[in-house]
Amino acid sequence: MSTAPALKMPSVAPRKPETPEDEVKSVKMKAAGVNVHYGDTWAVKNVNLDVMKEDVTALIGPSGCGKSTLLRCFNRMNDTIPGCRVTGNITLDDTPIYGGNMDVVQLRARVGMVFQKPNPFPKSIYDNVAYGPRIHGLARKGAETDEIVQTSLERAGLWEEVRDRLDEPGNALSGGQQQRLCIARAIAVDPEVILMDEPCSALDPIATARVEELIYELRGRYAIAIVTHNMQQAARVSQRTAFFHLGELVEYGSTEHVFTDPSETRTRDYITGRYG
Amino acid sequence: MQARLRARHRSERIFQWVGIAAIATAVAVLALLLGSIALNGASAFRTVELHLDVLLDEAAIGDLSEMSAEERAAAIRRADYGAIVRNALRARFPDVSSRSEVRQLQSLASVGARGQLRDMVLDNPDLVGRTVSVWVPADDEVEQLVKGRVPRDVPESNRRLSDAQIGWVDALERDGRVRTSLNTRFLGSGDSREPELAGIYGAMIGSFLTLLVTLALAFPLGVAAAVYLEEFAPKNRWTDLIEVNINNLAAVPSIVFGLLGLAVFLNFMHMPRSAPIVGGATLGLMTLPTVIIVSRASISAVPPSIREAARGLGASPLQVVGHHVLPLAMPGILTGTIIGMARALGETAPLLMIGMVAFIVDVPTGFTDAATALPVQIFLWADSPERGFVEKTSGAILVLLAFLVFMNAAAIGLRQKLEKRW
Numbered sequence: 042m043s044t045a046p047a048l049k050m051p052s053v054a055p056r057k058p059e060t061p062e063d064e065v066k067s068v069k070m071k072a073a074g075v076n077v078h079y080g081d082t083w084a085v086k087n088v089n090l091d092v093m094k095e096d097v098t099a100l101i102g103p104s105g106c107g108k109s110t111l112l113r114c115f116n117r118m119n120d121t122i123p124g125c126r127v128t129g130n131i132t133l134d135d136t137p138i139y140g141g142n143m144d145v146v147q148l149r150a151r152v153g154m155v156f157q158k159p160n161p162f163p164k165s166i167y168d169n170v171a172y173g174p175r176i177h178g179l180a181r182k183g184a185e186t187d188e189i190v191q192t193s194l195e196r197a198g199l200w201e202e203v204r205d206r207l208d209e210p211g212n213a214l215s216g217g218q219q220q221r222l223c224i225a226r227a228i229a230v231d232p233e234v235i236l237m238d239e240p241c242s243a244l245d246p247i248a249t250a251r252v253e254e255l256i257y258e259l260r261g262r263y264a265i266a267i268v269t270h271n272m273q274q275a276a277r278v279s280q281r282t283a284f285f286h287l288g289e290l291v292e293y294g295s296t297e298h299v300f301t302d303p304s305e306t307r308t309r310d311y312i313t314g315r316y317g
Numbered sequence: 318m319q320a321r322l323r324a325r326h327r328s329e330r331i332f333q334w335v336g337i338a339a340i341a342t343a344v345a346v347l348a349l350l351l352g353s354i355a356l357n358g359a360s361a362f363r364t365v366e367l368h369l370d371v372l373l374d375e376a377a378i379g380d381l382s383e384m385s386a387e388e389r390a391a392a393i394r395r396a397d398y399g400a401i402v403r404n405a406l407r408a409r410f411p412d413v414s415s416r417s418e419v420r421q422l423q424s425l426a427s428v429g430a431r432g433q434l435r436d437m438v439l440d441n442p443d444l445v446g447r448t449v450s451v452w453v454p455a456d457d458e459v460e461q462l463v464k465g466r467v468p469r470d471v472p473e474s475n476r477r478l479s480d481a482q483i484g485w486v487d488a489l490e491r492d493g494r495v496r497t498s499l500n501t502r503f504l505g506s507g508d509s510r511e512p513e514l515a516g517i518y519g520a521m522i523g524s525f526l527t528l529l530v531t532l533a534l535a536f537p538l539g540v541a542a543a544v545y546l547e548e549f550a551p552k553n554r555w556t557d558l559i560e561v562n563i564n565n566l567a568a569v570p571s572i573v574f575g576l577l578g579l580a581v582f583l584n585f586m587h588m589p590r591s592a593p594i595v596g597g598a599t600l601g602l603m604t605l606p607t608v609i610i611v612s613r614a615s616i617s618a619v620p621p622s623i624r625e626a627a628r629g630l631g632a633s634p635l636q637v638v639g640h641h642v643l644p645l646a647m648p649g650i651l652t653g654t655i656i657g658m659a660r661a662l663g664e665t666a667p668l669l670m671i672g673m674v675a676f677i678v679d680v681p682t683g684f685t686d687a688a689t690a691l692p693v694q695i696f697l698w699a700d701s702p703e704r705g706f707v708e709k710t711s712g713a714i715l716v717l718l719a720f721l722v723f724m725n726a727a728a729i730g731l732r733q734k735l736e737k738r739w
Contacts, residue, residue, distance in 0.1 A: 118629060149630065153629065154625075154629035160622035160625065176631065176640075230631065
């Protein structure tokens with residue numbers, strides 16, 4: 042499944058791309074020397090990570106390794122958590138997102154997020170999808186909004202299932218449908234990056250397969266970063282994989298490489314199920 | 318093993334029976350309480366009237382034909398309707414002659430009869446000189462007698478009605494000149510010194526105006542404070558201190574708020590005494606902590622995932638609150654507010670402190686008029702010595718309870734209607 046050219050010698054990240062093919066790929070978001078503290082806890086330790094524009098990047102690792110925390114730094118969802126401090130540099134298209142020039146509202150319009158538990162608003166399916174475009178003023182007329190809603194639901198692969206019942210509450214859908222609705226809601230504001238925080242952990246295998254398919258289809262249009270506990274899932278949907286352990290980025294490279302020939306013992310042990 | 322099992326079942330049964338017994342006791346006591354109030358109060362909604370043939374004597378009122386409209390009205394107001402009522406009763410009982418007997422006879426009809434006749438003549442001055450047949454309110458003692466609340470077998474000296482008066486009432490009853498009808502005055506007029514004329518309309522309007530002020534003050538302030546404390550305020554020692562103080566304020570006895578209102582609104586700000594605006598502000602201060610606590614609970618019950626979803630889409634903190642958190646918390650906030658308002662409606666002590674305990678006949682027309690409130694009216698009537706006020710007190714309690722039940726039912730209905738699942 043991996044279409045990304047494998048790095049020849051992946052080792053501990055960060056690494057400069059070494060092959061000419063890699064230069065072609067553009068970096069969408071870049072984390073450089075990122076540290077996150079929750080009070081006295083050092084959750085993310087000096088992490089450097091690039092999210093590529095065309096790829097799905099999987100963040101894997103045992104619980105509490107800081108992968109979700111790092112993911113939430115990419116659209117500053119950690120801002121409101123009391124006691125949370127983020128240092129280092131994260132950029133979106135070379136613009137630092139923690140800094141005066143980036144408005145957090147603007148950032149989140151460009152970097153969307155899908156959460157672990159499906160969390161549709163207790164409103165109609167239509168209003169769920171239309172909410173983002175409305176608050177960002179993307180659609181002025183009703184017809185425009187209709188179009189955005191339809192396109193987003195189509196891209197999320199939900200249109201056929203809900204086209205006749207857009208007025209029904211979003212939380213009347215099944216869990217998998219709800220999660221796809223949340224993806225449609227994130228797509229509706231036309232983001233550049235979509236962050237997914239264990240999007241399938243609350244879903245059954247069939248719904249999971251459906252969401253994975255969707256992620257695969259969305260690849261290329263959006264830069265996607267996904268946190269997952271499911272290593273098969275990471276292998277299936279991602280082109281690049283980052284393995285975290287105890288807040289450190291242990292290994293980052295092409296998915297193929299990380300899963301078949303990891304450079305680090307810790308990665309190998311985790312992937313083969315020694316711990317985690 | 319079997320024995321242990323039997324013992325466990327037995328103790329379970331006993332526990333169940335204890336529970337049922339507790340509930341039954343509570344229900345029985347409540348029924349007794351409500352039953353006795355209803356029994357006492359039901360008759361407050363009925364009134365006793367006497368049928369009189371009244372000669373609107375030109376000699377008593379004056380010759381109106383030569384007068385201008387204002388002079389005529391003044392003359393009609395001036396006239397001695399007491400004498401007119403007295404003459405009407407004497408016409409029915411011609412053999413009553415001594416002064417004291419005439420006075421006793423006159424007092425069978427309520428003093429309200431005079432006002433009724435005056436208003437009649439004011440409406441239609443052509444009635445002067447004619448004999449009209451009208452139902453006039455009976456005196457409160459007569460009313461109690463007809464309603465069967467005055468024992469006839471006690472010695473005359475222990476009764477407020479003399480044997481002669483009872484005889485006259487009986488005679489009138491035999492003539493069909495006594496009737497019991499719906500008491501529109503009770504629900505439609507203000508307070509009075511005469512039990513048969515006293516109504517709770519003024520108190521109802523006073524309570525309504527007071528609650529309006531309370532709501533206007535407590536709801537927006539309470540919700541705003543709750544939103545700020547839950548959604549925006551940093552969690553530090555100051556907000557902890559504020560939280561502790563709000564919880565303490567909610568437990569402060571209401572009379573303390575009355576003293577506060579007296580000191581701040583009346584003595585410091587010189588606002589009008591006995592006015593709904595002061596009562597409402599005082600009750601608003603009293604209700605505010607409750608509204609804040611209830612609103613905070615409702616707001617914090619909104620799942621964080623909804624906030625995250627909205628924030629993840631780029632909603633500003635205000636949009637998160639305005640579009641998602643508040644609408645979802647609103648059923649709980651409204652329910653809590655209505656229950657807080659119901660408590661304010663039943664509150665007496667703070668209103669005593671700011672002067673809403675005064676005897677006020679006029680129905681208030683604005684927030685600065687002197688007014689009283691339903692529970693204060695009940696307190697005032699319960700303090701009155703006349704027998705007629707006993708049923709009025711219970712009647713007013715019934716009306717107050719009806720309002721409270723209505724408000725609480727509205728709270729429950731609202732919650733069920735607005736409740737959303739997530």
